[in-house]
Structure formats: C-alpha cells, structure tokens
Amino acid sequence: MDLPSSFEENRFLFYQELTNRKWYKIKTLTTAWTVSFPDIVTRKKALIDLINDIDQAKTISKIDKVEYAFQLGLGEVVVGHDPISG
Numbered sequence: 001m002d003l004p005s006s007f008e009e010n011r012f013l014f015y016q017e018l019t020n021r022k023w024y025k026i027k028t029l030t031t032a033w034t035v036s037f038p039d040i041v042t043r044k045k046a047l048i049d050l051i052n053d054i055d056q057a058k059t060i061s062k063i064d065k066v067e068y069a070f071q072l073g074l075g076e077v078v079v080g081h082d083p084i085s086g
Helices: 008-020 043-061
Strands: none
Touching: 008 043
C-alpha cells in the first residue's frame, strides 16, 4: 500500500483507522498489511469490505490518494527475510 504525497500525520491517522478495523501491519515490511475474514465470506464480499475500509481510512485521515494491491487467499501469510542480508 502506498500513500503518495501524504503527510506523516495523515498517514498516522490512516494507519490507525486500519488498525481499528482489525488490519495488522507486517512489521518487517514497510507498507504491507494483513486482514482476515471468516471462512464463510465470499471473495466479492471481502473485496467490498477491503475497499470500504480503505475509503473510510482515507476520509478520516484526509488522504486523497491510496495505491494498493490485494492478495486474497485461504491460508496464513508467511513472512520471512533473506538470511544472507539480514
């Protein structure tokens, strides 16, 4: 997720709203987040909810533009690092 041309205070409010909506920041990645849904939620409903969450965060933080990509899947997010570089 990218918040181009936004100020630190606005980013803080945006991220705070995502956190309030049960999104979790992946600590080892700069702008990556995870969010989970019950197994019964359809792909379409998940996308609607994700976009709604982002729109609400935009409104609260007064950020004009958000660039994002979603990866939807059934399983946990695997986070790692390159053992050679760190």
